[in-house]
Amino acid sequence: MSVMRRQVWSSMDAEARASIMHRGLDDIFEPSLRASIGELIDDVRERGDAAVCDALGTFDGIDVTPEGLRVTDDELDSAAVSDAVDAAIDDAMTHLRDFNEQQMARAADWSFESEPGLTVGEKITPITSAGLFTPSGKASYPSVAYQLAVPAVVAGVPELALVVPPVPGGSGEVDAAVLVVCRKLGIRNVFRVNGPAGIAALGFGTESIPQVRKIVGPGSPAVTIAQVEMQRHGVATMMLLGPTESMVVADDTADPVRLAADLLIEAEHGTDSSVVLVTTSATLADATDAELDRQIAELPDVRATAARASLGPNGGCIVVDDLDVAVTIANEFAAEHLQVAVADDQIDRVVDGLVNAGEILIGQHTPFSAGNFVIGCPASLPTSGFAHVSSGITADTFLKRTAIARADERAAARMAPSVIALADHEGFPAHAAALHLRNR
Numbered sequence: 001m002s003v004m005r006r007q008v009w010s011s012m013d014a015e016a017r018a019s020i021m022h023r024g025l026d027d028i029f030e031p032s033l034r035a036s037i038g039e040l041i042d043d044v045r046e047r048g049d050a051a052v053c054d055a056l057g058t059f060d061g062i063d064v065t066p067e068g069l070r071v072t073d074d075e076l077d078s079a080a081v082s083d084a085v086d087a088a089i090d091d092a093m094t095h096l097r098d099f100n101e102q103q104m105a106r107a108a109d110w111s112f113e114s115e116p117g118l119t120v121g122e123k124i125t126p127i128t129s130a131g132l133f134t135p136s137g138k139a140s141y142p143s144v145a146y147q148l149a150v151p152a153v154v155a156g157v158p159e160l161a162l163v164v165p166p167v168p169g170g171s172g173e174v175d176a177a178v179l180v181v182c183r184k185l186g187i188r189n190v191f192r193v194n195g196p197a198g199i200a201a202l203g204f205g206t207e208s209i210p211q212v213r214k215i216v217g218p219g220s221p222a223v224t225i226a227q228v229e230m231q232r233h234g235v236a237t238m239m240l241l242g243p244t245e246s247m248v249v250a251d252d253t254a255d256p257v258r259l260a261a262d263l264l265i266e267a268e269h270g271t272d273s274s275v276v277l278v279t280t281s282a283t284l285a286d287a288t289d290a291e292l293d294r295q296i297a298e299l300p301d302v303r304a305t306a307a308r309a310s311l312g313p314n315g316g317c318i319v320v321d322d323l324d325v326a327v328t329i330a331n332e333f334a335a336e337h338l339q340v341a342v343a344d345d346q347i348d349r350v351v352d353g354l355v356n357a358g359e360i361l362i363g364q365h366t367p368f369s370a371g372n373f374v375i376g377c378p379a380s381l382p383t384s385g386f387a388h389v390s391s392g393i394t395a396d397t398f399l400k401r402t403a404i405a406r407a408d409e410r411a412a413a414r415m416a417p418s419v420i421a422l423a424d425h426e427g428f429p430a431h432a433a434a435l436h437l438r439n440r
């Protein structure tokens with residue numbers, strides 16, 4: 001039986017096409033989950049640390065007192081990982097720091113004289129505080145910790161706090177690799193939390209956990225709902241870093257063995273992931289499917305089950321007539337991670353046409369896992385179609401732009417008739433009066 005659900009674009013009706021584009025949102029915003037997360041948020045607002053501790057007991061099976069929420073200096077200082085992981089974290093953080101510093105160098109204040117006597121521009125400053133959520137459920141995610149924290153540090157956010165659920169099945173300890181990342185970056189405000197309760201705690205502030213202005217980080221549906229709900233309470237959060245997803249656009253020159261391996265990368269995250277191959281070659285699709293079957297057999301059961309769901313009911317293979325159609329599909333899908341595996345002389349044409357994706361990785365030497373871990377591009381990226389309108393987490397996520405203008409007397413007089421005409425039309429006499437009195 002095929003691993004990938006196979007469809008031919010030219011024979012798919014509108015419903016079949018819409019179904020491949022749709023992912024995740026119904027599950028994420030399932031009404032009873034929304035209601036229970038809403039109650040949890042209210043509880044944290046009313047009872048602070050006590051509610052976070054209760055949620056840790058109920059949902060994560062961990063008993064802690066409020067004093068136990070903060071990861072101690074001793075835990076941070078003694079956290080240790082193998083030399084190989086330590087070196088890999090340094091390698092990754094160097095690339096990520098370089099990427100974000102390049103971005104910062106292009107985010108300079110600017111101004112210009114837009115007419116004689118009128119200067120306008122922008123001043124760019126970091127937000128004053130941010131909360132970083134590192135997931136810890138179906139996997140350990142030190143890479144998410146540095147994907148969030150390095151950009152925040154490079155942006156210069158003065159107050160940072162990181163929350164993370166304890167290792168599942170443990171006795172309350174936090175993944176040592178996450179702590180190593182925090183230590184390397186000088187982040188000492190680290191808290192063990194239940195996922196959604198931790199989001200609420202960052203938004204309201206509790207006795208132990210500092211209140212922040214913006215919360216970022218990918219997570220499970222419960223964590224995602226908590227972030228969306230906290231917008232009602234005046235906290236900035238992002239839309240929407242949900243279940244991991246990927247797409248590969250390939251032509252008949254792609255190597256099916258690498259293609260299968262690359263499709264399995266994000267497919268193994270969970271049964272809620274979605275992975276799609278769009279190809280001009282049915283022969284390549286057949287060969288890739290056979291390879292997928294062989295490579296999935298080598299995965300542990302839990303990852304194999306996730307991969308079959310991601311490539312089967314949640315995703316699949318779409319055979320298209322040409323690469324232009326593939327580009328149209330990729331832009332409509334707006335994948336979190338997108339790889340282009342086409343002939344060298346087609347790459348520019350395809351990449352030029354791609355506009356909606358969290359990241360675009362070019363060629364079969366650029367697998368998603370290199371992007372996830374080490375390349376230095378953002379890897380905490382918008383999912384569920386939000387790559388149509390938003391971007392991954394970078395230093396820019398932690399900056400804001402304030403417009404600045406200065407007019408002299410001559411420019412104010414020149415603008416007065418336009419201001420007064422529009423103020424009169426909108427019915428705001430005080431808006432008009434401020435210009436009238438300057439021009440008497």
Ligand SMILES: NC(=O)c1ccc[n+]([C@@H]2O[C@H](COP(=O)([O-])OP(=O)(O)OC[C@H]3O[C@@H](n4cnc5c(N)ncnc54)[C@H](O)[C@@H]3O)[C@@H](O)[C@H]2O)c1
Pocket residue numbers: 033036040059060134135136137138139141144165193194195196218219220221222223241242243244269270272273336379380381382383
């Ligand atoms: N978009 C991205 O950049 C990106 C990056 C990494 C991971 N991800 C995705 O993030 C997700 C991580 O999910 P995860 O489960 O591994 O970790 P998670 O930490 O996000 O979720 C687990 C936490 O949520 C709590 N929780 C779960 N359901 C709950 C409920 N109903 N009520 C209260 N608490 C509840 C658990 O007790 C635990 O504390 C995956 O879907 C993965 O694909 C996305």
Ligand SMILES: N[C@H](CO)Cc1c[nH]c[nH+]1
Pocket residue numbers: 141143144244245266336372379380381
């Ligand atoms: N694929 C994830 C982002 O969607 C990032 C990640 C971390 N670890 C493994 N993968």
Ligand SMILES: [Zn+2]
Pocket residue numbers: 244265266269372
């Ligand atoms: Zn991944």
